[in-house]
Amino acid sequence: MSVIMWVHVIFGTLAVLAGFMALVAPKGQAWHIRAGKLYVLTMLIMAAAGGLAALILPQAINVFAAGLTAYLVMTAWHAANKKQLGRGPFEIISCVFILTIAIFCLGI
Numbered sequence: 001m002s003v004i005m006w007v008h009v010i011f012g013t014l015a016v017l018a019g020f021m022a023l024v025a026p027k028g029q030a031w032h033i034r035a036g037k038l039y040v041l042t043m044l045i046m047a048a049a050g051g052l053a054a055l056i057l058p059q060a061i062n063v064f065a066a067g068l069t070a071y072l073v074m075t076a077w078h079a080a081n082k083k084q085l086g087r088g089p090f091e092i093i094s095c096v097f098i099l100t101i102a103i104f105c106l107g108i
Contacts, residue, residue, distance in 0.1 A: 036077075
């Protein structure tokens with residue numbers, strides 16, 4: 001197994017553990033916040049490693065799956081940390097990003 005796949009597996013496992021910690025910790029407490037931040041970080045690293053592995057092995061659909069994973073994690077993080085309602089640059093960029101992924105996936 002290559003180093004990239006090891007990174008993908010290890011950070012995926014850490015993401016599951018951090019997600020579990022975030023679920024069982026009382027909302028708003030320090031443990032919940034730390035576990036949530038760790039979850040976001042480990043999921044993004046896991047998605048990046050999976051996307052890179054999919055690029056090396058010609059598996060186009062998995063590259064898009066990595067992009068979808070990163071999109072879902074980032075938009076969830078943004079929604080949890082947003083102080084007020086409204087549409088800003090992040091929402092517009094993320095909408096264009098996911099529409100691009102959807103168009104490419106429909107074309108495969």
